[in-house]
Amino acid sequence: MEKVRIQDDLYTHVNQETLDQLVIPDDKPTAGGFAVLADGVEKLMMDEFNEMSASGNYPNDYLKRAVTLFNLAGDAKRKARHGIKPALKNLSILAKIKDVKAFGRYYKELKLRRIPVPFDLDVDTDMKNTERHCVMISGPGVILPDASYYKEEMAGQRDALLAMWSNIAKAILAQTDLTAEEQELYLNDTLAFDRALAGVVKTREEWSNYIKAYNPMKTSRVATMLKTANFRRVLKDLFGELPETVIVAEPRFFKAFTSIFNQETFEQYKHWAYVTGLYGSCSLLSEELRDLGGAFMRALSGIAASTPINKFAYQLASQMYSEPVGLYYGEKYFGEEAKKDIIDIVQQIIDTYKSRIEKNDILGPETKEKAILKLSTMGVKMGYPDKVQEIYDKLVFDEKKSLFDVVRSLGRIRTLENLAKLNKPTDPTIWPMPGHMVNACYNPSVNDITVPAAILQAPFYSLKQTRSENLGGIGAVIGHEISHAFDSNGAKCDEKGNINNWWTKDDERRFKTKVNAMVKQFDGIELPCGTVNGKFIVSENMADNGGMAVTIEIMNKTEGSSFEEYFTNWAKVWCQKAKPEYEQLLLKVDVHGPHILRANIPPRNFPEWYSTFNVKKTDKMYIAPSKRIIIW
Numbered sequence: 001m002e003k004v005r006i007q008d009d010l011y012t013h014v015n016q017e018t019l020d021q022l023v024i025p026d027d028k029p030t031a032g033g034f035a036v037l038a039d040g041v042e043k044l045m046m047d048e049f050n051e052m053s054a055s056g057n058y059p060n061d062y063l064k065r066a067v068t069l070f071n072l073a074g075d076a077k078r079k080a081r082h083g084i085k086p087a088l089k090n091l092s093i094l095a096k097i098k099d100v101k102a103f104g105r106y107y108k109e110l111k112l113r114r115i116p117v118p119f120d121l122d123v124d125t126d127m128k129n130t131e132r133h134c135v136m137i138s139g140p141g142v143i144l145p146d147a148s149y150y151k152e153e154m155a156g157q158r159d160a161l162l163a164m165w166s167n168i169a170k171a172i173l174a175q176t177d178l179t180a181e182e183q184e185l186y187l188n189d190t191l192a193f194d195r196a197l198a199g200v201v202k203t204r205e206e207w208s209n210y211i212k213a214y215n216p217m218k219t220s221r222v223a224t225m226l227k228t229a230n231f232r233r234v235l236k237d238l239f240g241e242l243p244e245t246v247i248v249a250e251p252r253f254f255k256a257f258t259s260i261f262n263q264e265t266f267e268q269y270k271h272w273a274y275v276t277g278l279y280g281s282c283s284l285l286s287e288e289l290r291d292l293g294g295a296f297m298r299a300l301s302g303i304a305a306s307t308p309i310n311k312f313a314y315q316l317a318s319q320m321y322s323e324p325v326g327l328y329y330g331e332k333y334f335g336e337e338a339k340k341d342i343i344d345i346v347q348q349i350i351d352t353y354k355s356r357i358e359k360n361d362i363l364g365p366e367t368k369e370k371a372i373l374k375l376s377t378m379g380v381k382m383g384y385p386d387k388v389q390e391i392y393d394k395l396v397f398d399e400k401k402s403l404f405d406v407v408r409s410l411g412r413i414r415t416l417e418n419l420a421k422l423n424k425p426t427d428p429t430i431w432p433m434p435g436h437m438v439n440a441c442y443n444p445s446v447n448d449i450t451v452p453a454a455i456l457q458a459p460f461y462s463l464k465q466t467r468s469e470n471l472g473g474i475g476a477v478i479g480h481e482i483s484h485a486f487d488s489n490g491a492k493c494d495e496k497g498n499i500n501n502w503w504t505k506d507d508e509r510r511f512k513t514k515v516n517a518m519v520k521q522f523d524g525i526e527l528p529c530g531t532v533n534g535k536f537i538v539s540e541n542m543a544d545n546g547g548m549a550v551t552i553e554i555m556n557k558t559e560g561s562s563f564e565e566y567f568t569n570w571a572k573v574w575c576q577k578a579k580p581e582y583e584q585l586l587l588k589v590d591v592h593g594p595h596i597l598r599a600n601i602p603p604r605n606f607p608e609w610y611s612t613f614n615v616k617k618t619d620k621m622y623i624a625p626s627k628r629i630i631i632w
Helices: 010-021 034-055 061-073 076-082 085-096 100-112 152-173 180-198 219-225 231-239 251-255 266-284 287-301 309-320 322-333 336-359 365-376 403-419 467-486 505-522 538-557 563-573 580-589 595-600 607-613
Strands: 120-126 129-138 216-218 245-248 379-383 441-443 448-452
Touching: 010 563, 010 595, 034 061, 034 309, 034 322, 061 309, 061 322, 061 403, 076 287, 076 403, 085 100, 085 266, 085 403, 100 231, 100 266, 100 403, 120 403, 152 180, 152 266, 152 287, 180 266, 216 219, 219 231, 219 245, 219 251, 266 287, 266 403, 287 580, 309 322, 309 403, 336 365, 336 379, 336 448, 336 467, 336 538, 365 467, 441 467, 448 467, 467 538, 467 563, 505 538, 538 563, 538 607, 563 595, 563 607
Parallel strands: 129 245, 379 448
Antiparallel strands: 120 129, 216 245, 441 448
C-alpha cells in the first residue's frame, strides 16, 4: 500500500505502521498513545502490589492498606459469598422514608451511603474568592451518557440505548427480593424519573463553559426552590448552620425542581434511587454482578470483555489510595535529572509565553500586564508531591467486611471530610492528579499546572530524545496546560483563580473573534464516527493552538532544532486506535477533539509547518493564510 504523504495527512503518515500493528485489547476501547503508557504503569504497579503482598514488606502503612484492598477486590470467591446482600442492606434505608416531608431528615445519610439523591451538594472552592470554600449544588446525572441523547432528533438511538440499559437492569433486579411486579414497577418509575431529569439538567456542552456554573444565590431563595426537599433541614444536618449563599450550578434544573420532586413523584424517586443505586454498586459485588453492571458502558464503548479481576482490583485500590500510590511510583521511577530538565522546559515556556503576550494583538497594555502577572504567579506541580494529604491517615477500614462495605466506609470518610471544609481556607498545595497518572492539567482556581511523573516518558519526554522531540511532546503538552489560563474559560479568571473580568471591552471583542474562528476551524468536520461540534471542544483546541505556538517560538530560538522531529513527535503523541463506538461516544461527552484532528489541524496554522515539508495549496494539509489562527 502506498504510504500517505505527510503533506496530506501528518497523523497517518507518521503513525500508519504503528496503527496497523496495534491490537485493541478485549477489555479496552483504545490502544496506543496515552493508553500504552498507562498500561505500562498499571502493569508495573500491579507487579509491585503482588510483590508487597507476597513478601509482607510494605514501604508504609498507606501502601499496606492499598494492597490489602487490592487483595480484597481480587478475591472472587469472597465476593461471591457476600453476593448482592451488602448493596441491598445499604439501600434498605429508602423504605424508611415514608413521604417527601421526611426526605430532608434522611438526605445526609443517603449521601453518606452514596445512594442517588435528587440534587448533589458538595463543598467546593468559591470561584470568586478562591481562598474560601462554598456550598455548591447541581442536578443528578441521567442514565444515558449525556442529556443531549434525549433530544427528539436522537429518539431512535435514545430508545435503543434505554432498552439495552433496561434489559441489564432487569437482570440485576432479578437477583433482589422484589417480586416480578415490583421489579417492573421500579424499572418503569426509574425510566419516568430519568425522563423528567433529562429535560432540564445540563448537557456536556453546557458544562464545558464551567464559569456559567457559578451562580451564587441567597440560601433563602434556594430553599424556596428546593422546598419539597426541606433544604434548610438538609443544610443544618450537613453543616450545623445555614450558609448565607449557595452556588447553584444548574439554575434551569432547580427552577423546575418542585415539579420533578414532590409528593406525587416521591415513589418514582425512591424507585429510581434504588435501581440506579443498585446498578452503580455492581462493580463492588460478585463477579457476575460486576460483569452485568459494566455491560452497558462496554456496549457504548465497543468493549468486548470485562476488565480482568486483577486489573479491576488494582484500579480500585490505586484510586482509593491514589496519592500514596503516586508518591511511591514517583519516588522510585522518576529521576531528579529528568525533573530538573522538565522544570527548565516549563520555565522556558512560561518566559516565552510572557514575551508572546507582550507582542500579542488581542490585549491592550493594561490587560497585558495582568496576563503577564498571571503567568508570573502560575504554580508548577511537577512529578509528585512531597507528602500525602492528612485524609489518608483516616482512610482505615475493617478488612473482615465485604468489599462493598469497605469501599462505602472509605467513601463515607471522604464525604465527611469534604463537608467539614466549608469554613476552612482552601489548600492550594493539594495535587489534583497523582504521580502515577498519565495526564496533565491546569487548575483554574489555583492558577497552576500539574505534570505527573507517569506522563514523563517517551514519546512525550525522554532524556534520550532530542530537545526538538521533547518540545513537540511534553513541551507542547505543558504549553497546552498553560494556555488553559487564557482559553474561553480561563481568561475569565485572574492570577488568584478568581472569576474577575480583567479585560477591556475591546480586548473581549478581539478575543471573541479569535474564539469564534477557532470554533469554525473544527465545527462540522465529518469523520467516520460523526460530526465534530466545534463549540464543545473550543477550549481544548485553543490550548493545543497555544501549546504549539509557544513551543514553535522556542524551536526558532534553539540552535540545531529540527522542525521535522518536532512535528513528527507531535503526531506520535496522538497515535491511537479506538473502537468506532468509543469514538462516537467521545464526540458527545469529551471536551477534547478526536486524536487525528488534534494531530492534523494545529500545525496548519503555523508557517513553520509549510516551510518544513514544502506544503502547497494542492496538499490536503494546507489552509489559506486568511484562515490560519494563532491566538496566543
